[in-house]
Amino acid sequence: MQPVRIKLLSLLVLSPLALSAPFVHAQASQLPPGTSDPDQTSAAQQSAAPQSTDGPLANIESEIEQKHFDQARTQLDQYLATHPDDARALFDRGYCDDAEDKGDQALAWYRKAVAADPKQFEAQMALGLALADQNSTDEAVKALQAAVALEPNPPNPAAKAQAYRTLARLLAKSDPDDARDALLAALKLTQETPEDTLLTASIAEAEDDPTVAEQAYRQVLKAQPEDGTAIAGLAHLLISEKKFDEATPLVHSALLRDPDDPALNAQYAALLAAQGKGDEATATLEKLHTLKPQDRQVSQMLADAYVSAGALDKADALYAALLSASPNDPDLLSARGQLLIGEQKYAEALPLFQQAVKLAPQDADAWSGVAFAASKTGNPTLELDALAARSKLAPETPATYFLWATAHDHLHHTKQAVEYYRLFLSASQGKLPDEEWQAKQRLALLSK
Template identity: 50%
Template sequence: MRRFALVFVLLCPSAVSIQSFPQEPSGVGPDSAQPTALPAEVADAEAAIVKSDWKTASTKLDTYLVTHPTDERALFDAGYVADHQNQLDTASDFYRRATAANPKSFEGHLALGLLLARQGKRDEAHMELAAATTLDPGDAGPQLKARAWRALARLDKPGPDGEGNAAEASKELLEALKLTPETTDDSLLAADLAEASGDHDAAEAAYRRVLADDPKSVAANSGLAHVLIGGKKFPEAEKLIRIALQQEPDNPALNAQLATVLAAQDNAEALPLLQKLHADHPTDAAITRMLAGVLAQAGDAAASDRLFLPLLAKSPDDIDLLVAHGQNLIRQQRFSEALAAFDKATKLDSANADAWSGIAFAASKLHQPELAVHALTVRSKYMPEVPATYFLWATSYDSLKDRTAAITYYHHFLDASAGKFPDQEWQARQRLQVLEKK
């Protein structure tokens, strides 16, 4: 019997969505050219399918399948009809029966795999699509087999939860490219996979390939901007994001990206942009965090903390939130509360240098030099010294009457500060005059 890889391929989407699997039927369907041995009921059903007369097709197939329950072609057709009517569970049942009737049915495994992927049944979808890649597509040809490989690559692409395998996805995409030419979606997927693998140069090259053909591509401009942000190339990233925003001015993800680069450049536009985003998306935790961070940088620690506290209530063990909350408390001179927040953070992550820095500063303000020295000692295991920590070392040892250590660290501070902290430099010189006379 002839395989059923048909004109219906041309009538349905043949590429998987960048973000998700398409909400349309699988892109494979029954052959409109009817072989002479085709039963009349099936032939009539397929004629109705050509006209998108799903009701007639369904009725014909249901009647036929009562007496021919293992007819592979009729089962596949029935699945295809149910798929087009968004009766996904019914469709998957028919596709499963078709592949059971003929385990070597390329179209059956592909259609079932794509349907399961759209339903979020990743493991089952992966099994069916992998099976399709091992089978002869026959009349379906290399285009649909390449689609199976592409669908596998998207399933294996790492998601926000970290699930996936970028290396396997890259191999699967390469298999698709052996069968059909590279598309824009392929380049974007290759960029995503390269970035997930930490190969930022390859990701940048892939995004630039897309932009060479389509300079206004939202996905490529946004994706390349993300790579550039990681490399702290903020001005160039900003240009790309603004190009993308010309196409989609209300896109919240693009506006959040723009706010990120503006904040990194201390651009005053960042705050009103984030305030508008937060007003439009008050439950978006990522936007709330960004706004809280920018408010803190702008000197409004109280307003920043009002945003952080509800987030902490939902995620009390979020270390980044605890540290940010502690830093806001420091800015408000609530040192005891800050110390408690930083202490909790270090108990959750003993290698968090920012939390140890916070403990050192709060302890210094609370006149607990022993604790400050302990915190600085632990911090030094994970991060290099900076002028601020040299100053904390010096003042803590000064409070502990350790003259030699205090002198050493005051000098370290003056060497490192290079005129950037005039008040503390004056204090250090004054103390050195006293300490070095003894």
Template identity: 50%
Template sequence: MPESANVESPEIAKAEAALLKNDWKTAEPILDSWLATHPVDARALFDAGYLADAQGRNEDAMAFYTKAVSANPKSFEAQISLGLLLARMGKSADSRPVLVVATTLDPGDAGVAAKAKAWRALAQIDRVGVDGKADPAQASADLIEALKLTPETTEDTLFAASLAEAAGDSVSAEAAYRRLLKKDPDSEQASTGLAHVLIAQKKYPEAEDLVKEALKKHPEDPALTAQLAAVLVAQDKAEALPLLQEFHQKHPDDAALTRMLAQVNADAGDYEASDELYVKMLAADPKDADLLAGHGQNLIRLHRYAEAMKAFEQATSIDETNGEAWNGLAFASFEMHQPTITLHALSVRSKYLPETATIYFLWATAYDTLHDKKQASAYYHQFLDTANGKFPDQEWQAKQRLAVLEKGR
């Protein structure tokens, strides 16, 4: 709001005095009356926009600010207020050019801190991007402009770290999080952020130490607990399962932890406990392809192949790019003596997942079942070339089948 020392009329002075006291009932009729006879008074238009903005009347505020900018394009306060309002309303495409103009104007009594606010708002917009086209490099440049005007804040450091992560610059992200932790060792956001970077770099022991220390200060933090579980799982540590079970009892609605617990239960061989969790999650989100694939994998291990096929078919119809679902469908359909479906599933799977010795064997046995000797032989050979003694039973079978298939050649 403009300083009352710069007012040009007693009416506006009285309205602005009321605005300073949040006395909207006094200010509004004065401004309405004044604007009825002075419709292009930039100062009064801005004040009316400020009043509407403070009352949460976004559309009215936007209209008044827009008229104020039109009446005086060099009004920094009108430009930045309009830009910030549009950003809050989710109108990034409209907000950005307005804020860019604001950064070129003299902030006057508002000071450089207000101009820095415009740059920070631009950084937030560019981080997400207009129309979903994120531009982390421009967001970083915006933040640098803000830091030329005002000191770095905790929010700035976290923002810079997240931008570095988005750009794949783990070194800069780690440095930013460590800088903040040095300043504020109790920062949950810095701890979780640094742990995320360390986990992405597969520095699991270091991440484990960091998260355990942070959990001493924030024992109920779900993000830190999830990260500890993740690093324990990555290191195949037995503590992962009881940790997840305990946290799940306290927070049964935490979807991320529930998924992790379901997977760890499956890895531990407790397929029934795992599947109970998948079924509950699917009841809330029946079209989640990853959940359907996990459910299907458990059904295979429980030898419920027909149900597994149904789950995988649903998953692939929802997300055709889900390689794990196609993988599961291939195995389930073979167990159901439907090798044609198996070959189709394997063909699509190969678009999204690399071939393995086990998959070569499945290719071979599916073709063998269909009496396609040429293809069966080729895949049995590929299986033997990659198995390297890890699958003795299947290797013996492959050699026996090759002796039969290639007899007389």
């Protein structure tokens, strides 16, 4: 009997941003929230820095505008000692730390500023961007939604557009409709950029609208023919639609320009695999793994390619390395357990599946792994317990009916064994011929 498949290991058809850098502040991540790059002139990058006022913070904000952050920080600390609830000063203090990449300290100040005055746009926006930078997506979305409901003081359309754009990026996968609305709101305030068009494509993909996504990618490539993200995105769409003839020259020409680009190599491997060129796909993934040896997704992709090629020992080595770095990851535990089953190392696979279900008790596939490994190691009681846990999470299959039957058979539960052998034969209908022959033989003996 073939082992119960735990999860599809193939990750070859990547989303266009699968290998991109983690989400960062805004369009200019090296700068504090909303500030401009002096070498850029687009409206979306105009300054949202603290503006000088006629109040007690005027001199301090003048220092900030001149990037004299140490002097501003010292003066702000003195001011806040006697005005601890001044929301503007708290924001300015966080801004000074943010400008010098002191993210944790800045975040704490931004929280204080919002607590002191939740109606201050600048603090809400800065808090949202800082949380997004730390991948605290849910909190970031709440802060940015609060920000876009407010108005900057003084008015700053570019800063508000930046808040809308960041909100759109955060919601692109989880809530594409709201993401689209946020992006449209940004475009009412500032001109469209190539990054906006790419985001449009990402949102369209999340809404299962490949036509709009393809149009957006092609629009970017018309203006910027060598844009790697647009190439990867368009290639992803073409591969998913099996338009290999269109995808091949696109990816190949991009690789000629940049042979070591990880995203392009991943797309090329996906293209080769989709065309049944397993050896070439594996070679490309091996190159990609050399470029990104610590990248989990790349390692899993290469492991899956090794599985397809029958090189289970190589795949197992990759999963062993991944588990060394993340020993409590239930998906990795199940994946390696499946590999060990493929190598008929059932006793080694069983504890991996058992650890996986402790960490993820709602994973029906992991319970299937426990049951199958238990059946192969002669532990029918554990096998029945695992099958009972699985049955609460997923419907039975011919394979699980057979496991129920053989476990009861080994425990001499004749009535139950006969019942499950019959259920298995009714469900299998020629899908598992070897097991069907065994079931018929056991039924004949048990019925005597």
